[in-house]
Every structure is written in C-alpha cells, then in structure tokens.
Amino acid sequence: MARLCLVYRLLEELQAEGCVTVSSTQLGERLSMNSHNLRKDISYIGEVGNWGAGYEVARLKQAIGEKLGLARRRAACVVGLGDLGRAILDHAQRHPGAFVMAAGFDSNINKIETLKSSVPLFPAYQIPEVVRRLRIELAVITVPPSAAQKVADLLVEGGVCGLLNMTPAVIKAARPEVFLTNLCLTDELNMLSALITLNTKL
Amino acid sequence: MARLCLVYRLLEELQAEGCVTVSSTQLGERLSMNSHNLRKDISYIGEVGNWGAGYEVARLKQAIGEKLGLARRRAACVVGLGDLGRAILDHAQRHPGAFVMAAGFDSNINKIETLKSSVPLFPAYQIPEVVRRLRIELAVITVPPSAAQKVADLLVEGGVCGLLNMTPAVIKAARPEVFLTNLCLTDELNMLSALITLNTKL
DNA sequence: TTTGTGTTGTGAAAAAAATAACAGTCACGA
DNA sequence: TCGTGACTGTTATTTTTTTCACAACACAAA
Numbered sequence: 001m002a003r004l005c006l007v008y009r010l011l012e013e014l015q016a017e018g019c020v021t022v023s024s025t026q027l028g029e030r031l032s033m034n035s036h037n038l039r040k041d042i043s044y045i046g047e048v049g050n051w052g053a054g055y056e057v058a059r060l061k062q063a064i065g066e067k068l069g070l071a072r073r074r075a076a077c078v079v080g081l082g083d084l085g086r087a088i089l090d091h092a093q094r095h096p097g098a099f100v101m102a103a104g105f106d107s108n109i110n111k112i113e114t115l116k117s118s119v120p121l122f123p124a125y126q127i128p129e130v131v132r133r134l135r136i137e138l139a140v141i142t143v144p145p146s147a148a149q150k151v152a153d154l155l156v157e158g159g160v161c162g163l164l165n166m167t168p169a170v171i172k173a174a175r176p177e178v179f180l181t182n183l184c185l186t187d188e189l190n191m192l193s194a195l196i197t198l199n200t201k202l
Numbered sequence: 203m204a205r206l207c208l209v210y211r212l213l214e215e216l217q218a219e220g221c222v223t224v225s226s227t228q229l230g231e232r233l234s235m236n237s238h239n240l241r242k243d244i245s246y247i248g249e250v251g252n253w254g255a256g257y258e259v260a261r262l263k264q265a266i267g268e269k270l271g272l273a274r275r276r277a278a279c280v281v282g283l284g285d286l287g288r289a290i291l292d293h294a295q296r297h298p299g300a301f302v303m304a305a306g307f308d309s310n311i312n313k314i315e316t317l318k319s320s321v322p323l324f325p326a327y328q329i330p331e332v333v334r335r336l337r338i339e340l341a342v343i344t345v346p347p348s349a350a351q352k353v354a355d356l357l358v359e360g361g362v363c364g365l366l367n368m369t370p371a372v373i374k375a376a377r378p379e380v381f382l383t384n385l386c387l388t389d390e391l392n393m394l395s396a397l398i399t400l401n402t403k404l
Numbered sequence: 405t406t407t408g409t410g411t412t413g414t415g416a417a418a419a420a421a422a423t424a425a426c427a428g429t430c431a432c433g434a
Numbered sequence: 435t436c437g438t439g440a441c442t443g444t445t446a447t448t449t450t451t452t453t454c455a456c457a458a459c460a461c462a463a464a
Contacts, residue, residue, distance in 0.1 A: 005392045009370065023441060031372055035441095036423060043443055052430030052441050069399025070392055084293050087285035088387060095370055097388040098395040137398065138391055161401075162394030164387075168211065168297055170233055179397045181390055185290060185366075186299040188383055189340055190207045190272055192364030193300040195381045196339065197271025198203075199363075225411065238453060245413055254411050254460030 001068075003041050006031055008070050009097075011061040023054035074162075075102040075136045079124065079151050080143030081111055084166065088140055089117065102134050107147070124151070131158025138162040145169035152180075203270070205243050208233055210272050211299075213263040225256035276364075277304040277338045281326065281353050282345030283313055286368065290342055291319065304336050309349070326353070333360025340364045347371035354382075 010030055014022060024035040024042070031038075042048065042055070048063040049055040065071035076099040078089045085104070092101050106112055107124040115121060122130050130136070139155045141148055141163060148169040155163060156174045163180045165171055168187070173180045212232055216224060226237040226244070233240075244250065244257075250265040251257045267273035278301040280291045287306070294303050308314055309326040317323060324332050332338070341357045343350055343365060350371040357365060358376045365382045367373055370389070375382045 001396070002389075002393055005389055005396060006372070008392070009389065010372070025441085032374055034423075036425095037421090039442065040422090040444085047443075049442050050430075051428070051443080054441065067399075068396035070395060074395055074398070076391060083289035087289035091286050091387060092391070095386075095388045097392045099391050138394055140387075140391075161398045162391075164390055164394060170208070170212070172234055177401065179394050179401075181394060183385070183390060184297075185293065185342075186297045187204075187207055187211065188366055188385060189278060189294070189301050189342075189364075190210070190299045191204055192340055192366060192381050192383060193272060193276055194203065194207055194270035196276070196363045197269075199379065199381075227411085236453080238455095239451090241412065242414085242452085249413075251412050252460075253413080253458070256411065 001041060001044070003031075003033065003038065004045070004064055004068060005070070007038065007041070008061060008064045008068070011057055011064070014057050015061065019057050021050075021054045021056055022060075024049075026054070070098040073098055073100045074138055075100055075134055076138035076140070077101065077103040077105060077131070077134075077136050078140045078142060079105040079127065079155065080141060080147075081106040081108075081115060081121070082142060085140075085142035086115070086117075088142060088166075089119065092140075093118065099138050102136055103130055105130075107143075124154070127151070127154040128158035131155060131160055136160060138164070140164045140166060141171075142166050203243060203246070205233075205235065205240065206247070206266055206270060207272070209240065209243070210263060210266045210270070213259055213266070216259050217263065221259050223252075223256045223258055224262075226251075228256070272300040275300055275302045276340050277302055277336055278340035278342070279303065279305040279307060279333070279336075279338050280342045280344060281307040281329065281357065282343060282349075283308040283310075283317060283323070284344060287342070287344035288317070288319075290344060290368075291321065294342075295320065301340050304338055305332055307332075309345075326356070329353070329356040330360040333357060333362055338362060340366070342366045342368060343373075344368050 024039045028035040028038050045063050045067050048060050078085050081104050089104055101119050104119055104121045105124050105127055109123050112121045112123055139160045141151055143151050145167045148167040149171045152163055152171045153174055156178050161178055165182045168184045226241045230237040230240050247265050247269050250262050280287050283306050291303055291306055303321050306321055306323045307326050307329055311325050314323045314325055341362045343353055345353050347369045350369040351373045354373045355376055358380050363380055367384045370386045
C-alpha cells in the first residue's frame with residue numbers, strides 16, 4: 001500500500017495549506033491517480049469519510065497515520081558516509097518523515113572523527129551494539145557494493161527491521177521478518193532508458 | 203519490465219566473473235526471484251537460450267541490451283546541485299549504466315562558478331537550450347520541492363524523455379510521451395515503516 | 405544405446421491489481 | 435420541503451501479473 005503513504009504526505013501539505021476537507025477526486029488529481037483506486041485504498045483503513053461529503057483532512061490523516069504507524073517516528077541510521085551517504089543523512093533531516101536519523105556509520109575511522117554532523121557517528125564494527133542500544137529500526141545502506149551484504153548482516157544482527165539498500169548489489173536479509181527495499185539509482189535510470197527505447201520502437 | 207534491467211546488470215557482473223553460461227535458476231537465486239518469472243520475462247525478448255542447457259551470458263546480455271536499449275548510452279543531467287544532487291552526479295559516474303552524465307544545472311550562479319565537477323555546469327535558465335544542444339534525454343531532479351514542477355517543465359521543453367524526480371513533490375510531465383519516476387527517499391523509508399507496523403500488528 | 409537429470413519455452417491456472425459501476429448518503433439551494 | 439448534485443464505500447468486471455505444470459530438448463554417465 002505505497003499509495004497511502006503518498007496520501008499521508010499530501011494530507012500533511014493540505015493541512016499546512018489550511019485545507020479542511022478533500023474529496024477522493026481532489027486527492028487523485030494532486031497525486032495523478034484515479035479516485036477509484038484511492039477510495040479502495042482508504043476503505044482498507046476503515047470508514048473515515050463523511051458519506052456524501054469528502055474526507056476531513058485531519059481525521060483521515062490521523063487514521064492513516066495510526067494504521068500505518070506513520071505518526072510515531074522510528075530511529076534510523078545511514079551506513080556508509082561517502083558523498084551519497086552524507087547527503088542522505090542531511091537530506092533526511094530536512095525532509096522529515098516517520099523516522100529520525102539517529103546515527104551514522106562508516107568503516108573509515110578517520111572520517112568519523114573528521115566529519116561534522118548533527119547525529120553521532122560510529123565506526124562500522126560497532127553497528128550491532130549501537131543499533132541495539134539506540135533502538136534503531138531503519139537503515140539506509142550506501143556503502144560500496146562489495147560491502148553491502150556484510151553491513152546488512154550486521155544491521156540485522158543488531159535488530160533493524162527495515163533496510164533501504166541503495167547499492168547496486170542485490171542483497172538478502174538474514175531474517176524473514178526484515179523488510180528490504182533495493183533502490184539503485186543506476187537501475188532507475190536504466191529503467192527509464194528501457195521505457196524510452198520500447199516506446200520509440202513502436 | 204524492471205526485472206530485465208536487473209538481469210542485465212547481473213549478466214555484466216557474471217561476465218566479469220568469467221561465467222560463460224547461466225541457468226534461469228541460478229539467475230533467480232542471485233536476484234532473489236523465482237525462475238519461472240525470469241524465464242517468462244526472458245522469453246519476451248525472444249528465444250535466446252539453448253534448449254536444455256542454460257543461457258550463454260554474452261548472448262543473453264546482448265539480446266536484452268538490444269531490446270531494451272541498454273547498450274547505447276543516453277546523455278543525462280542533474281538539476282539541483284545541493285548535497286544530494288552533487289552526490290548523485292558523482293555517484294552516477296562511478297556506477298555507470300545506460301547513460302552518461304553530461305551536465306549539471308543549478309539556479310544559484312555562484313555555485314556553478316565555485317563548484318568543481320568533471321561535467322559542465324550551467325545556470326538553470328539555460329536548461330531548454332543546453333538540453334537540446336547536448337541531446338540530453340534523461341534528467342534527475344534534486345531541487346527544492348517547490349521548484350520541481352517548473353524545472354520539469356523546462357526539461358521537457360528542451361526535449362528530455364525521462365525524468366527521475368527525487369523531490370517529495372508530486373509532479374506531472376507536460377507531454378505524455380515523457381516517462382516520469384517519482385523517487386522520494388522519505389517515502390521509501392515511510393513505506394518500510396508502514397510495512398513494519400502492519401507486520402507487527404498481526 | 406539408453407537412461408536420468410537438468411534445462412528452456414510456453415500454455416494454463418491462480419492470484420492480485422486496476423478499472424468501472426452503482427447503491428446509499430449528505431449538503432445545499434430553490 | 436423537496437430535488438439536485440456531489441461524494442463515499444462496496445461490489446462486480448476486466449486486466450495484468452504471478453505461479454504452476456509440462457512438453458521438447460541437451461548432456462553426461464552407465
């Protein structure tokens with residue numbers, strides 16, 4: 001149910017804009033989705049709309065937040081403080097969501113000491129201990145591909161339950177209850193490339 | 203057909219490892235997918251396997267590359283040279299795919315002049331012209347959310363055919379033949395959060 | 405040669421998702 | 435008060451995707 005997450009964020013925006021109620025059609029318009037789909041997704045949450053009139057922004061937002069646990073903020077971390085890792089660490093603090101960046105890791109101890117950051121940084125070998133201590137639940141992996149699997153294992157050992165793997169390496173989570181998203185920029189651009197090719201070949 | 207893109211990259215790796223043939227089962231194992239699915243995807247390309255024995259790595263790779271246009275490299279650019287944009291610009295050069303980074307854009311002219319980069323940098327208002335001149339087909343958008351739609355319009359005006367929007371803003375492509383992928387890190391982490399919540403609520 | 409194992413490609417069945425259709429409800433204005 | 439228009443939630447239909455099953459084929463060993 002990825003769409004509901006988008007809806008949730010849109011509702012935050014609408015609330016900031018001072019919007020009090022919205023219809024599924026309006027939501028669909030802003031998210032480029034059709035309203036049928038959204039209504040079906042929302043109905044999965046339960047009955048939260050006003051029959052005949054749209055949804056109360058605040059109420060719908062709260063309902064989704066509760067069901068999907070987006071109100072609570074989980075502790076997150078970034079492993080691999082290269083350009084991309086650092087950028088994400090900063091970025092995630094500027095665009096907050098259902099998480100709080102609580103730590104950064106890197107195998108290069110020099111980096112740990114030199115880098116300035118608003119979150120505490122630790123050497124990579126401390127991953128299991130620190131993850132457990134800080135109750136970190138989410139992790140973004142931005143290490144070199146060859147190290148991705150090892151890092152993932154350490155994270156899972158520490159008790160992480162969600163992994164966002166941004167390396168081109170395809171990795172596996174050691175435990176089945178751990179959720180893993182592979183998100184490689186190269187792949188995304190390749191996909192677009194493929195779509196364009198298929199389209200123009202018509 | 204996102205899976206075929208993954209297969210393609212895996213085939214490159216296998217080729218580097220000196221592997222000559224693979225079976226669909228082996229591919230599936232390395233990609234954490236089941237072989238049925240892969241075979242069906244591959245069959246869409248045409249008959250490229252050896253009945254009874256697996257696939258020749260080189261041949262399969264070429265077949266996919268041809269069909270999906272992954273052999274040719276399209277020119278790409280990054281708009282918005284903040285931390286994330288710069289990181290992606292570098293990152294994309296280190297992890298090459300079916301594209302070549304050919305330009306960077308930012309509205310802050312100071313930045314353009316100060317930053318050092320291996321690709322030429324331009325002020326944002328030149329987007330349509332430069333995109334057309336360099337025949338840029340792909341673009342990564344890493345500007346502040348409020349500027350995302352305008353930037354997208356400029357890019358499309360220049361003739362870009364694939365957009366990778368990494369801002370939380372939901373944008374639309376002005377022309378229908380332009381492919382758009384919305385890829386927001388916050389959303390990805392929120393999704394993981396939601397999955398964890400739903401899972402633990404069972 | 406023959407037998408057995410492993411493989412591809414494809415067609416059929418099952419599952420999931422998207423789309424459409426509609427009954428029931430409310431708000432508002434005449 | 436009554437009708438009109440707009441909306442939700444749910445059911446039905448279609449489409450897409452995934453999963454399963456199997457015939458056709460190659461290769462190695464006996």
